[in-house]
Amino acid sequence: CLEVTLRTREAAQAIRILKKNFPGLTVGAGTVLNVDEGKKALDAGSDFLVSPGFTVGLLEFSSRNSIPYIPGVQTPVEIQTALEYGFNVLKFFPCEAAGGIRTLKALGAPFHSVGFVPTGGINKENMKNYLALDQVFALGGSFVVPSGTEIVENFGENLLEAGSLRKAVNSFFIEQVKVTVEDFFYNSMAESGFVKIMKILDFKGRTALITGA
DSSP, X not given: OEEEESOSTTHHHHHHHHHHHOTTOOEEEESOOSHHXXXXXXXXXXXXXXXXXXXXXXXXXXXXXXXXXXOEEOSHHHHHHHHHTTOOEEEEOSTGXXXXXXXXXXXXXXXXXXXXXXXXXXXXXXXXXXXXXXXBOOOOOGGGSOOHHHHHHTHHHHHHHHHHHHHHHHHHHHHHOOOOTTOHHHHHHHHHTOHHHHHHHTOSSOOOOOOOO
């Protein structure tokens, strides 16, 4: 399950290539800022959309067309707005700048039906602290994939690094979390249209999706 951020002119083509050559992948588009970008991402084959924030237009478009969408939020007002449109898996951005773990704990109390996806300031050193929070559904960070120059020069090393991060996350959940079908996060994703992702990952409960820029 991959997220390709719409930060370059090549992003849509990258999504097309991934979907064509790896049909088993669930590929999403990130940094979707408006409905037009959402439509282009879907035309390229995206399975889901992610935004750093949201517009009412995006909420209405995704809700009306049953598109799996993770809008970005930071305040209680934004969270309640997203909930009104039926979205309860929400990106929390920029996480560290907005108070990090302390803020997520505070928001998790009144918004117990929300699964948050914190991004912004997440790294290898603090990712397990975030994953340990009940209200965290997944996390994201550009630390998974370094800059383009480094990818070209050290492609093999980057693949090993990405693999080790995935294993670390999987081991964390296997060791720390007792997974049940009744788990809140499974129900949350089922309601938000993420059943397809869950089937591909073969998880019955909480999971973690680490995304790279």
